[in-house]
Amino acid sequence: MITGTPKPIEEVLEMLEPYDNIIVAGCHGCVTVCRVGGEKEVQVLASTIRLAREAAGNKINIKEVSLERQCDPEYVESMRPYVGDYQAVLSIACGAGIQFLAEKFTTTPLLPGINTGFLGVTERQGEWAERCQGCGDCVLHLTGGICPVTRCAKSLFHGPCGGSVRGICEVDKEIKCGWQLIIDRLKALGQMENYGKLKPYKGWSSARDGGPRRIIREDMIS
Amino acid sequence: MLPCTGRIDEALLLAAFENGADGVMVIGCLEGDCHYISGNIRARARVERVYKILEQIKIGPDRIRMYNLSAGEGERFASYANAFVDQVRNLGPSPINLVRSTNAQSAVQTAVQGEAT
Incomplete structure (x- = not known):
């Protein structure tokens, strides 16, 4: 929501x-x-x-x-x-x-x-947390259902940075390292092979970098 | 009459002040003894929110308070009610009622002057 x-x-x-x-x-x-x-x-x-x-x-x-x-x-x-x-x-x-x-x-x-x-979820009554930045090019199938764009403070796409210490992000002690979460989840799912399937680069033209976005569904336009 | 303080929400409490209350006393069952499990706990959270709102808009947070009593504590109810009434009397009329009473007095004066001329 x-x-x-x-x-x-x-x-x-x-x-x-x-x-x-x-x-x-x-x-x-x-x-x-x-x-x-x-x-x-x-x-x-x-x-x-x-x-x-x-x-x-x-x-x-x-x-x-x-x-x-x-x-x-x-x-x-x-x-x-x-x-x-x-x-x-x-x-x-x-x-x-x-x-x-x-x-x-x-x-x-x-x-x-x-x-x-x-865009977030209700973690408990009165507490919400961000889960999606609407980048327009979802990779959750490769990252164990955890979004690197949102959960990594730097939106990195190829693993944790040097600021990740014992699973905690350098930005804030309350923030878990998104990439640590992804790797732990891929291991638990037996899907570590997906770690190597990430795109060599992330195209941001479908994200905010391309200016205000618009979705046109021709099949729905009457 | 409400069957449970859990029915009370912030809008209802604020409506009492809009309708001219100088103070609002909410009395719920003893905590842990709610027939509807957590109605009085919910009410306490809502009263606390209204307390903060009244503080922010300078109506005075001490004009609202929640007490917890069992149905058999009539004497304690009377003592809580007397203490709360004393507290509100010490605070005086709410700013809303002060403004309304000033406006009413001005209207009377204007009407009297109108009749005299």
Whole structure:
């Protein structure tokens, strides 16, 4: 899922200073699962903003909405009939959702209520960890299901660097060496032969280095 | 009336302050004695989150507190309730209620002046 963390309330209140009639918009997708931008978070954030603003003698009217997904046009369009009645939209979806709202509602300022994090997994309740950087050229079949792009701090492709000590990355004592994890896993699977099958070089043109990416599925375009 | 403090969430607690509460007292069953296993533990975490929110927006974190009691501790309930009411009285009206009362007074004054002229 796409993860995120709430922006500090002081930062949110500062963003909202010019406005007294806004929408707080959540999303039922990833940000609901990681409990940063779902329906409940919309209620809590809206209530917090109303209390802070009224205590400061500067009341604000808030419409609370939560879309099925802020990254799909059919759900975003459901806001169109009323979005123009408000001065701004504070979205607590991921950065993609916020930008999509901004693209669709060109005359309404869009404000981010969260800091979008990474593509990750829930390791335990309240703790998420990065697993994928969306490089566009997956090699997990050769690396025991452990991503060298994400799990190695340097995104190396041919084994651990000199900074790997007893399975720990030199970047942080809390980070396991991605390549140590890969080699341990390949050994456990009896697939060490895959270690030599990695490509001689990694092409990054399908990753962010090629600029903003686009996927076109001709078979799905109607 | 809620069957379990586990039903309480942050929005419900904040709504109490929006609706004019100067303080909110949450009373759950004794920890380890929840009929629904962990309702009171969940409630404690939610109360702690609201405590932090009230601190951040300067409403005053001491306006919310959770206690744990069994159904047979009526006397202790009374003593907790009295202590919490004293605590909130010492804090005075919440900033929300101060603003509302000032606004109400101004509205009355304006109306009186309007009638006089």
